[in-house]
Amino acid sequence: MPNNKVRKQIHLAAHFPGVNNTTVWSDPDSGSQIDFDSFVHLARTAERGLFDFFFLAEGLRLREHRGRIFDLDVVGRPDTFTVLNALAGVTERLGLAGTINTTFNEPFELAKQFATLDHLSGGRAAWNAVTSSDAFTGENFRRGGYLEHAQRYSRAAEIVDATRALWDSWSEGALVIDRERGVFARPAPTVRFTSEQFDIEGPFVLPRSPQGYPVQIQAGDSDEGREFAAAKADAIFSRHGELEDGQQFYTDVKARLAKYGRARDDLKILPAATFVLGDSAEDAEERARQIRLQQVGPQTAIAFLEQVWGRDLSGYDADGPLPEIDPVDNVDITRGRVRHAKDPRAVADAWRARAEAEKLTIRQLIIEVTARQQFVGTPAAVAAEIDRYVQSDAADGFVLVPHITPHGLDEFVDKVIPELQERGSFRAEYTGTTLREHLGVRHPHQSSEGVRAS
Numbered sequence: 001m002p003n004n005k006v007r008k009q010i011h012l013a014a015h016f017p018g019v020n021n022t023t024v025w026s027d028p029d030s031g032s033q034i035d036f037d038s039f040v041h042l043a044r045t046a047e048r049g050l051f052d053f054f055f056l057a058e059g060l061r062l063r064e065h066r067g068r069i070f071d072l073d074v075v076g077r078p079d080t081f082t083v084l085n086a087l088a089g090v091t092e093r094l095g096l097a098g099t100i101n102t103t104f105n106e107p108f109e110l111a112k113q114f115a116t117l118d119h120l121s122g123g124r125a126a127w128n129a130v131t132s133s134d135a136f137t138g139e140n141f142r143r144g145g146y147l148e149h150a151q152r153y154s155r156a157a158e159i160v161d162a163t164r165a166l167w168d169s170w171s172e173g174a175l176v177i178d179r180e181r182g183v184f185a186r187p188a189p190t191v192r193f194t195s196e197q198f199d200i201e202g203p204f205v206l207p208r209s210p211q212g213y214p215v216q217i218q219a220g221d222s223d224e225g226r227e228f229a230a231a232k233a234d235a236i237f238s239r240h241g242e243l244e245d246g247q248q249f250y251t252d253v254k255a256r257l258a259k260y261g262r263a264r265d266d267l268k269i270l271p272a273a274t275f276v277l278g279d280s281a282e283d284a285e286e287r288a289r290q291i292r293l294q295q296v297g298p299q300t301a302i303a304f305l306e307q308v309w310g311r312d313l314s315g316y317d318a319d320g321p322l323p324e325i326d327p328v329d330n331v332d333i334t335r336g337r338v339r340h341a342k343d344p345r346a347v348a349d350a351w352r353a354r355a356e357a358e359k360l361t362i363r364q365l366i367i368e369v370t371a372r373q374q375f376v377g378t379p380a381a382v383a384a385e386i387d388r389y390v391q392s393d394a395a396d397g398f399v400l401v402p403h404i405t406p407h408g409l410d411e412f413v414d415k416v417i418p419e420l421q422e423r424g425s426f427r428a429e430y431t432g433t434t435l436r437e438h439l440g441v442r443h444p445h446q447s448s449e450g451v452r453a454s
């Protein structure tokens with residue numbers, strides 16, 4: 001068996017399967033995505049599996065398609081901090097990561113909320129800072145007018161700096177108890193932070209939390225997003241889960257670290273991935289095929305197509321060929337979703353060519369083009385594959401997105417985790433208490449020699 005000390009260790013996070021296209025709500029085993037019991041079950045399962053952290057995505061406006069609330073969003077999106085703080089009370093070691101927007105929030109409020117979560121959880125808080133990709137979401141906020149892409153990232157960087165200034169304003173030595181007079185006497189923890197978009201004066205309201213700063217996660221994919229991650233983040237949640245694509249992304253981002261005086265291990269890269277297990281390879285493949293058919297039903301297939309075509313295609317048969325009519329430039333057909341296809345005509349041409357070459361119907365094509373990294377096989381085979389990706393630097397681990405809420409992780413924890421442990425690539429127990437310790441990322445007030453500065 002490989003030596004635990006030298007073998008690169010896998011980091012795992014559990015994505016709560018809320019309103020995304022992965023979740024199969026039609027499955028009789030699907031439960032509520034609002035009930036606290038659902039959050040508790042997934043979090044406790046992840047903790048039983050010694051995962052690094054539990055992860056919540058965020059949507060600040062219900063998405064719409066052709067003027068109607070997107071079908072998956074009708075069940076609603078609960079508040080991230082409320083859920084994570086509640087989970088802090090029913091878990092002990094598991095990291096608690098929340099996606100929180102930098103475009104619509106104020107640094108002081110964020111600093112207070114994350115410091116509170118870090119205190120309440122004993123050092124398990126993480127912040128996935130996202131910038132949001134659409135003005136449609138901005139309409140829910142006073143700032144409505146929205147910001148350009150570059151400004152969103154400069155605001156994100158300024159917010160992270162501002163929150164850090166606030167957290168740092170109350171250094172570890174700042175609290176003094178005057179026992180004789182029976183009162184607290186301490187130097188006022190003041191802070192003055194000025195930047196292009198902020199001018200903030202403290203003092204902050206809380207002592208420094210166990211992790212110094214929450215673990216910083218980043219999820220944007222653009223050049224600005226990657227640079228922001230290299231400068232500030234402890235982990236990236238990425239879409240680059242395929243082997244070669246993952247390796248390219250990994251190499252690209254890790255190479256950016258040096259100019260910020262950071263080491264390769266200071267930033268963990270965790271792509272999203274799904275998994276399907278079976279008793280045999282064939283069994284797993286068949287289950288995966290059935291799940292994909294459930295994830296992309298006829299209506300969903302047409303809705304995806306309409307996002308590119310920018311027009312009503314409800315008259316088309318999902319089991320028939322792609323439309324011959326051309327797309328129109330109508331980015332508003334779906335509102336509130338991250339758009340990656342910049343030129344609908346080019347995408348439509350590529351899809352038509354692929355459908356013709358591979359003899360695919362609309363639904364079959366959408367199943368192919370919306371596929372994400374998926375580990376399919378027996379538990380031993382899935383463990384071997386995950387390990388191979390990590391050992392060959394396509395990732396430092398994965399954010400696993402189960403397709404069933406809330407029991408979708410049970411089988412993975414029962415069957416795959418022991419295989420990973422057997423391979424020497426995954427912890428046999430938690431060795432630390434904070435998320436920084438689980439991830440092996442530095443405490444912000446620790447020098448590279450490991451000395452903690454106050």
Ligand SMILES: Cc1cc2nc3c(=O)[nH]c(=O)nc-3n(C[C@H](O)[C@H](O)[C@H](O)COP(=O)(O)O)c2cc1C
Pocket residue numbers: 056057058059060099101129130131132133219220221222223224225226237238239272338
């Ligand atoms: C893997 C991944 C997950 C994301 N999750 C969220 C999310 O939960 N909520 C959100 O508002 N934005 C989310 N985003 C959007 C990003 O924060 C960002 O706004 C968007 O990707 C545009 O930035 P970019 O051009 O750098 O990619 C996510 C992006 C990626 C790549």
